[in-house]
Amino acid sequence: MGALISSCLAALCIAAATAHADVLDFSDAERRQISRHGPWPVAWSPDPSNRVSGQRAAIEFGRELFFEPQLSGPGTVQCSTCHLEIRAWQDGRATGAALGVVDRNTPSILDVRLRRWFGWDGANDSLWSQSARPLLDPREMDASAAHVARLLRTDPELRHSYQKTFGATPGTDDEALLVDVGKALAAFQETLVSSRSPFDDFRDALARNDDSAAARYPLAAQRGLRIFIGRGNCSLCHFGANFTNNEFADVGIPFFIASGKVDPGRHGGIAKLKESRYNLLGPYNDDPARRTATGTRYVETQHRNFGEFRVPSLRNVARTAPYMHNGRLATLRDVVKHYSEIDVDRLHADGERILKPLHLNEREVDDLVAFLESLTENTSAVETK
């Protein structure tokens, strides 16, 4: 009997040792850094600048509008033309195309509620103002406030949904109705939240010192994570539970547009933000205290903003190819190699000194890609092309 118990204990010890051997020897400092990339999901709170944020009727109305082609000028495209659920709510193209082709990549709108700035240049400071923007762009939906307002007043179903959401029939102010459409669209998009990923399970297991559970996370991903939070400096910008500091960076991607124009990025975005009637300091913010307007109030244009673009979340990044603000990089491997061999001469001379060539070897590139792939939600939809 004693021998049997000893054997069992020995077997358990071996099993435990094997399991723990499958977790890298992360230091306490590394574990703290890893812990900061969670927990996930982030608690939801309504947007105070949007009076219908979180309301069921608004979410349903927003969903209806999101898939409504009549919102576009010619009645042929809709929000979901570029934001396809089956492709993590983006379109898989280098640059977006609706009624025309735009200069920038269509971002996923998963977890969009967590952003501080919207668009690659951050020209909008609320999800509702960002949602109204493509309606007015001739290359996207080519509508107008008058067109949207007329539709709300005349289409029986949309009119009914509007009344149910906002408690009144559509009024006579076209611009106010356009903004209300943006707010309903925002309410719907706030519900698009990534599910948990293998990384989240690993992060939580480490946080509770459960190395047996943590050992289920592939070693390649663990090695990639170590580069991500360590010598790669990736987590400086891709910070926190949503893997973004919600700010902007110049990462050495050319910002020349094919036609010879230059995309000014954040530099132009701040200018558009400041002059917009739809910003959070304007008349359409539903929050009299302007609690979410701090950034708009204090952001200032700097020379280094030229060619900076929003730091995107990395959640579900494996599902959102191609990459960067102009879709220039086709695969995650291309992205990792871009940073590994980055041309520092492309960066602003007066800009930050964070990025430098990492000269990763092939296994390290694989590891970093494995880590990025582990940020894919466990219950993701299967893409069919």
Add this chain to the structure above:
Amino acid sequence: MKSFFAIALLGIVSSPAWSCDPKLAGDDVVRIESDRHVVALRARPTHIAVSEYFALDVVACAKTGTAPDLLRVDAHMPAHRHGMNYAPKIRATAPGRWEADGLLLHMAGQWEFLVDLRAGGVTDRLTYSYRLD
């Protein structure tokens, strides 16, 4: 995320004598000085988090001579060669007391706060090194 206080203790220990005493209540107060001025700083909220807005309460006094005006509060990362993306606005709340609102440190790492005071036509820059984890 780190409390200002963790660093503030070091400042107090290394600078035990103040020839003027800027009064600012709370445990999380940082004091810095130059040849001419002493400044007390307190962050609101107390814990500065990466990429979250905060404000600073600032109280300053002159060791000798004219009481200073607060011209500017800023922060930068010397190693990265970048500052903040925001320009805090300064509001006087009482003689010798100000509130700087709209600060945001968008990365973890070593930052340096800059406090520019002006008295008698001369600008005096005080700095405070701060590690944001």
